[in-house]
Amino acid sequence: MSSAAPDAPAIDELAAELGPDVVTTAPGVMDRYRRDWAQDEHAGMPLAVVRAENAEQVQAAVRWAAANRVPVVPRGAGTGLSGGSTAVEQGLVISTERMRSVSIDAAARVAIVEPGALNAEVKAAAAEAGLWYPPDPASYEICSIGGNLATNAGGLCCVKYGVTTDYVLGLDVVLPDGSRVRLGGTQVKDVAGLSLLKLFVGSEGTLGVITRAILRLVPQQAEKATLVATFADIRTAADAVVGMCAQIRPSMLEFMDGPSINLIEDYLHAGLDREAGAMLIAQSDAPGPARSFEIAIMEKVCADLGALECFVTDDPDEGELFVAARRASFPAMERAGSLMLEDVGVAVPLLPDLVTGIAAIAERTGTMIPVVAHAGDGNTHPNIIYDPGRPGAREAAQQAFDQVMALAISLNGTITGEHGVGRLKKAALPDQLGPEVMALSTKIKDAVDPQGIMNPGAVL
Amino acid sequence: MSSAAPDAPAIDELAAELGPDVVTTAPGVMDRYRRDWAQDEHAGMPLAVVRAENAEQVQAAVRWAAANRVPVVPRGAGTGLSGGSTAVEQGLVISTERMRSVSIDAAARVAIVEPGALNAEVKAAAAEAGLWYPPDPASYEICSIGGNLATNAGGLCCVKYGVTTDYVLGLDVVLPDGSRVRLGGTQVKDVAGLSLLKLFVGSEGTLGVITRAILRLVPQQAEKATLVATFADIRTAADAVVGMCAQIRPSMLEFMDGPSINLIEDYLHAGLDREAGAMLIAQSDAPGPARSFEIAIMEKVCADLGALECFVTDDPDEGELFVAARRASFPAMERAGSLMLEDVGVAVPLLPDLVTGIAAIAERTGTMIPVVAHAGDGNTHPNIIYDPGRPGAREAAQQAFDQVMALAISLNGTITGEHGVGRLKKAALPDQLGPEVMALSTKIKDAVDPQGIMNPGAVL
Known part of the structure; x- marks a missing residue:
C-alpha cells in the first residue's frame, strides 16, 4: 500500500511511469471521458484519464489505483446507454481506445x-x-x-x-x-x-x-431474404412471432408498434402504413435455396393470422430498405423530443402485455413511448420522448422510465436485455433480482474486488 | 450453528424431518450412490443419502449439513465420467433422481x-x-x-x-x-x-x-443428410474439418482415427476401411433443399483434399448406420480391455498435433489409445485401453492419462471439453489454469461456500 493519503493520491508517480501522453490530467481532454451516451448528469471530474496502449499499462494503472484506493472506471468507445462508464469524482478513467489490434x-x-x-x-x-x-x-x-x-x-x-x-x-x-x-x-x-x-x-x-x-x-452469413408484414394490432404481431419461431429460426425478427411506424414515416416518408397497429421485419439467411423455403413458412404464418399486408423479397438491397427504416427509429424519435432509452425484456408471449402496459404508462405520465423491439428475443426498446422545455416533462419521463422497468419486472422480465444496468438502472436492479441474489452478487464482487475500486456506483 | 460435534452429526434430526424414505442410512442402498461411472476407487461411505423429492427437501438437507459442517455431494443420474459425484466419507449425498418434472x-x-x-x-x-x-x-x-x-x-x-x-x-x-x-x-x-x-x-x-x-x-431439427469420408492420414482429415467449417456449419462432424476404425470394425463388421488413417462422419440439417447444398460443399472439400473415399446419403436411416458406428466406439473399446476415458480439447487446427502426440504416448507407455473426436469443436476422446490383469498396466494407463492431459495443455488446450474435472482430473487443473486463475477460482468458491461443504475434493 502506498503511504499517500487517500485525498492526495500520487498521480504524478503514475504519470511519470507511463508518460504524459498516456496519463492526462488536462481538464479539456478529460472532459471528453466523463460521460458515455447516457449523458449521466452526475458525472464526476476524474483525477486522470489513462489512455493505455497495452495490457501492461492497464496493469500499472490499476496497480497504482489499488495502492492508492482510487476508483477505476474502465471505458471503451463511450457508446454505452446506461452510464456504465460515467466518470467517478477523483477516480481514474482507463480508456482502452488505443488498444485496437x-x-x-x-x-x-x-x-x-x-x-x-x-x-x-x-x-x-x-x-x-x-x-x-x-x-x-x-x-x-x-x-x-x-x-x-x-x-x-x-x-x-x-x-x-x-x-x-x-x-x-x-x-x-x-x-x-x-x-x-x-x-x-x-x-x-x-x-x-x-x-x-x-x-x-x-x-x-x-x-x-x-x-x-x-x-x-x-x-460468413449467406444472402438474406426479407419479409415485411403489418398487423391490425400488437397481439397478432406477437402471435406471428411465436408462430414463426416455433418452426424456423429467422436471422432477424424486428417489431415496431403503431407510434414507431408513424414517427419513422414522419421522418423517412417511405410509404409505411400509418394505420397499422404493428409491423414485423423478418429475414432468413438460410443457405442457398432454403432462404425462399423459410420465407414461405413465415409468410404463411402471417397470412394465417390475417396480416394486413405481407411483402417478401429475395433482393438484399430491397430488404435493406426496410431494415434501414427500422434503424431510423432512433433519429426519427430524436427529432420528436428528448429521449430516455429503455431496454426491457420479457418472454415473447408476454410482448403484447408489455407493449399494452407501456401505452398505459405513456397515457398516465403524459409522455410518448413508441416501442421497437428485437421481437424474436422479447427484448424491447420503449423510447420515452419528452419535451425538455416543458416544466415537469423530464420528471414525468423519469417516472415513465421507472414504471416501464417495474412493469417488466411484474411480467417476470428484465430491466435490461442488452444495454446493461450501469448507473441509470442501478436503483431498479434489486427489484428484479431480490435481496438474496443481490447479496450473492455482492459476495462475489467483494471476493474479486475487496477494496471496491472497480467501477464503483455501477450495477451493484 | 448446531452444537453437535463434527464427528457425530445428528443425522436422526434430518431423517425425522424428511422421513426415512428420503433420508436413508442403509449401507446396501447407500452403496449404489457412492460412485458415478468414473468408478473412483477412493469413494467414501456417506453418512446418509438424501433422495430429495423437491427443492424444499434439498434446502432442508443443505441447511442441516451447513449447521453440522457435513460435506454435501450433489448427484444426478450418476453417469459422470470424472468422479464429480464420488461420495465423500461421512458426507451427505443429495440425489435429485426423484425430482423429474x-x-x-x-x-x-x-x-x-x-x-x-x-x-x-x-x-x-x-x-x-x-x-x-x-x-x-x-x-x-x-x-x-x-x-x-x-x-x-x-x-x-x-x-x-x-x-x-x-x-x-x-x-x-x-x-x-x-x-x-x-x-x-x-x-x-x-x-x-x-x-x-x-x-x-x-x-x-x-x-x-x-x-x-x-x-x-x-x-425441431430438420432431416439430416450424411457424408462419410476416409483419409490417408489424420492431418488431411483435420484439414477437411477446417475447410468445411470455414464455409458452413455442419450439424455433426465426428472423427475416428485408424485404431478406432479397426476396433469398431472388429466389433461391428460393418465394412469400414481398416486401411484408412482417419474417418469423418458429417451431417447437415439445413432446412429443406439446403441439405444437399451443404453436403455438396463438404463433399467438394473432401475431394479437393484427396479423400480415399467419400459417401453421401440423403436417407436418414442410412446415415444413422454410420453414426451408430461412431457411437459403438465405447462398447468396441470396452471389449478390448479396461478403459480410462479422456476428454481433452485443442483448437481444431491442432488436432493432428494432438492425435500424433497421443500415438507417441501410447507407444511410450505401452498402452492402446484410439481417438474419437467431436472434430468440429476440437474436442477429443482418447480412450486409454489396458489389460487390468497385466502387472503395471494400470499404472502405465494412469501415466498415459496424465501425459495426454499434459500434451493438451502444452498445445494451449483443455484437459476437459465436456466431462468435467471432478476428482479424476483435479490434479491437472492447476497446470492448465495457472496459479492466478486457481487463486481467483478459490476466492469465488470461498465467497459462495465459506465452510467448504459443497462437493469438497472436486475440481478445486
Whole structure:
C-alpha cells in the first residue's frame, strides 16, 4: 500500500511511469471521458484519464489505483446507454481506445482482439478471411468490443446467432489488484474449472479490465431474404412471432408498434402504413435455396393470422430498405423530443402485455413511448420522448422510465436485455433480482474486488 | 450453528424431518450412490443419502449439513465420467433422481425442468410440442439434466448448436447455507447484474445444488443428410474439418482415427476401411433443399483434399448406420480391455498435433489409445485401453492419462471439453489454469461456500 493519503493520491508517480501522453490530467481532454451516451448528469471530474496502449499499462494503472484506493472506471468507445462508464469524482478513467489490434486465425476460426477495437473492425477483419463475427449492436460501427464484452451486448442477429457471451472463448483480465489472468483460449469447448470467463462477460467493469479477447467466428452469413408484414394490432404481431419461431429460426425478427411506424414515416416518408397497429421485419439467411423455403413458412404464418399486408423479397438491397427504416427509429424519435432509452425484456408471449402496459404508462405520465423491439428475443426498446422545455416533462419521463422497468419486472422480465444496468438502472436492479441474489452478487464482487475500486456506483 | 460435534452429526434430526424414505442410512442402498461411472476407487461411505423429492427437501438437507459442517455431494443420474459425484466419507449425498418434472411452454419456447429429469425426457417433452432441446451427450438416454448443467455437458450437435450453457435461461440454486436463489427466467436476453447463471453452469456441484432449470428450446431439427469420408492420414482429415467449417456449419462432424476404425470394425463388421488413417462422419440439417447444398460443399472439400473415399446419403436411416458406428466406439473399446476415458480439447487446427502426440504416448507407455473426436469443436476422446490383469498396466494407463492431459495443455488446450474435472482430473487443473486463475477460482468458491461443504475434493 502506498503511504499517500487517500485525498492526495500520487498521480504524478503514475504519470511519470507511463508518460504524459498516456496519463492526462488536462481538464479539456478529460472532459471528453466523463460521460458515455447516457449523458449521466452526475458525472464526476476524474483525477486522470489513462489512455493505455497495452495490457501492461492497464496493469500499472490499476496497480497504482489499488495502492492508492482510487476508483477505476474502465471505458471503451463511450457508446454505452446506461452510464456504465460515467466518470467517478477523483477516480481514474482507463480508456482502452488505443488498444485496437485485431488478428484473425482463420483455421481456428477465432479473432484475437484488443478491447478498443470497434465491433465493425472485428467484423471487417473476419470478413477478409471469409468469416463472420455475428453480434451486431445497432452501434456496431462505433462501439468497441471491450464495451460489448462488458455489457454482453446483443443486437439484431441475436434471435438466431446469440449474444456476445456466446462468442467469447478467451479473455485476459486485469484484476482489481493489478494482476492479470488469462481465461479460456482458442479451444471451442472447455469445462475445466469454474466458468470465470462467462462471469466477466457482462460484469460492466465491476470486476476488472478486459485487455484481450479471443472471439469465435463462424462462416460468413449467406444472402438474406426479407419479409415485411403489418398487423391490425400488437397481439397478432406477437402471435406471428411465436408462430414463426416455433418452426424456423429467422436471422432477424424486428417489431415496431403503431407510434414507431408513424414517427419513422414522419421522418423517412417511405410509404409505411400509418394505420397499422404493428409491423414485423423478418429475414432468413438460410443457405442457398432454403432462404425462399423459410420465407414461405413465415409468410404463411402471417397470412394465417390475417396480416394486413405481407411483402417478401429475395433482393438484399430491397430488404435493406426496410431494415434501414427500422434503424431510423432512433433519429426519427430524436427529432420528436428528448429521449430516455429503455431496454426491457420479457418472454415473447408476454410482448403484447408489455407493449399494452407501456401505452398505459405513456397515457398516465403524459409522455410518448413508441416501442421497437428485437421481437424474436422479447427484448424491447420503449423510447420515452419528452419535451425538455416543458416544466415537469423530464420528471414525468423519469417516472415513465421507472414504471416501464417495474412493469417488466411484474411480467417476470428484465430491466435490461442488452444495454446493461450501469448507473441509470442501478436503483431498479434489486427489484428484479431480490435481496438474496443481490447479496450473492455482492459476495462475489467483494471476493474479486475487496477494496471496491472497480467501477464503483455501477450495477451493484 | 448446531452444537453437535463434527464427528457425530445428528443425522436422526434430518431423517425425522424428511422421513426415512428420503433420508436413508442403509449401507446396501447407500452403496449404489457412492460412485458415478468414473468408478473412483477412493469413494467414501456417506453418512446418509438424501433422495430429495423437491427443492424444499434439498434446502432442508443443505441447511442441516451447513449447521453440522457435513460435506454435501450433489448427484444426478450418476453417469459422470470424472468422479464429480464420488461420495465423500461421512458426507451427505443429495440425489435429485426423484425430482423429474418437465413442463414445456411452447409459446415461450422453454422447458421448465427439475434436475433429475433425464436429458432424453426433456428432448421427448420438447418434441411433443414440436420443439427441440439440442444438447446431446452420448449418454443422453440415461444422464440427467442436473448433471448436464453441473458439467456444462456437450455432445455431437455442439458443433452447430452449442453446449448446455447456451440453453440455460434460468436456474434455481440451493446455496451452501441452505438458502435458495432464483436466477434468470424465461426471457431470452437478460444482462441485469452479474452473470451468476453462467457461473453455476459447469461448477460441478461446488457452489450449490441446482433444483430447477429453465431451458431454451428451438424448432425441431430438420432431416439430416450424411457424408462419410476416409483419409490417408489424420492431418488431411483435420484439414477437411477446417475447410468445411470455414464455409458452413455442419450439424455433426465426428472423427475416428485408424485404431478406432479397426476396433469398431472388429466389433461391428460393418465394412469400414481398416486401411484408412482417419474417418469423418458429417451431417447437415439445413432446412429443406439446403441439405444437399451443404453436403455438396463438404463433399467438394473432401475431394479437393484427396479423400480415399467419400459417401453421401440423403436417407436418414442410412446415415444413422454410420453414426451408430461412431457411437459403438465405447462398447468396441470396452471389449478390448479396461478403459480410462479422456476428454481433452485443442483448437481444431491442432488436432493432428494432438492425435500424433497421443500415438507417441501410447507407444511410450505401452498402452492402446484410439481417438474419437467431436472434430468440429476440437474436442477429443482418447480412450486409454489396458489389460487390468497385466502387472503395471494400470499404472502405465494412469501415466498415459496424465501425459495426454499434459500434451493438451502444452498445445494451449483443455484437459476437459465436456466431462468435467471432478476428482479424476483435479490434479491437472492447476497446470492448465495457472496459479492466478486457481487463486481467483478459490476466492469465488470461498465467497459462495465459506465452510467448504459443497462437493469438497472436486475440481478445486
